[in-house]
Amino acid sequence: MSVINVGQAVVLGAIEGVTEFLPVSSTGHLKITEGLMGIPVDDNAVVGFSAVIQVGAIAAVLVYFFKDIVRIVSAWGRGLRDKEERHSHDYKFAWWVIYATIPIVVVGLAAKPLIEGPLASLWVVAGSLIAGSGVMWAADQMGRHKRGEDDTSFKDAMLVGSSQILALLFPGFSRSGATMSTGLILDLDRVAATRLSFFLGIPALTGAGLYELKDALGTGVGAAPLLAGTLVSFVVAYGSISWLLKFVAKHSFNAFVIYRIVIGLALFGLLGAGVLDS
Secondary structure: OOOOOHHHHHHHHHHHHHHOOOOOOHHHHHHHHHHHOOOOOOOHHHHHHHHHHHHHHHHHHHHHOHHHHHHHHHHHHHHHHOHHHHHOHHHHHHHHHHHHHHHHHHHHHHOHHHHOOHHHOHHHHHHHHHHHHHHHHHHHHHOOOOEOHHHOOHHHHHHHHHOHHHHHHOOOOOHHHHHHHHHHHOOEOHHHHHHHHHHHHHHHHHHHHHHHHHHHHHOOOOHHHHHHHHHHHHHHHHHHHHHHHHHHOOOOOHHHHHHHHHHHHHHHHHHHOOOOOO
16 A cells, blocks of 8 residues: 555645745655654655655746746757857856756765655754754845846856755755755845746756655555645645745745744644654
8 A cells, every 4th residue: 555645645745835945845844744644754655755746846847937948948059059159148057057956966865875864853854944044034134135147157056056955964944945045145136046946946856856756656655646746736836936936026034934933843842742753
């Protein structure tokens, strides 16, 4: 029997869709929900399922930013053939995304036993939620929000891309939270930092989903729950992306900071009371 049924998959897909791109930690919310449902959070099949349904959220990014992605990929293709095209920002940006993905791939493969073992603990999630909140608040205060998307550089892409490692090693820190915070520290405005976070997440999360597919299918999760969770994740993530871009254009990240602290403290309480197993 599948360790995750279709009903549970729908719930987890909805949570993945809502939280993947909000700076609140999709991994943390998935692990909390899995714990409340009695699903073993450190089971290889469950870890694989969580990675695969991320592909639904990434598909939502591909659809939402389809025109931008076509423009960037087209510029990259032209630049490979024509030296004159290599001066365009889109051509350079395509390479920056590729280079900025390398650090998380290297660390992800090297630290896989830790990521799927000790670091998968809900105690780590709770601590990372709160610690990440402090980083987000400080970044929002420090940043001067004066640089737009066209002002991004190779250095920006590498630093923001490398910051994804924080979320990889410390589930609960939030990939979106780490990348957006780094963008703010580099003085990008909130919309530019958010869009950069989206683009840098495409190869990293897609690769993780495809890499984990064999574990999800081969060790206890059926095709039906995987399909249901991925489809729900896609639909909900599309709406979440649209909402977030509108929100950050007019608001700070303080609401997310407060929410993360509340969830982190609540998780510490549930773990301490024995309601959840770490």
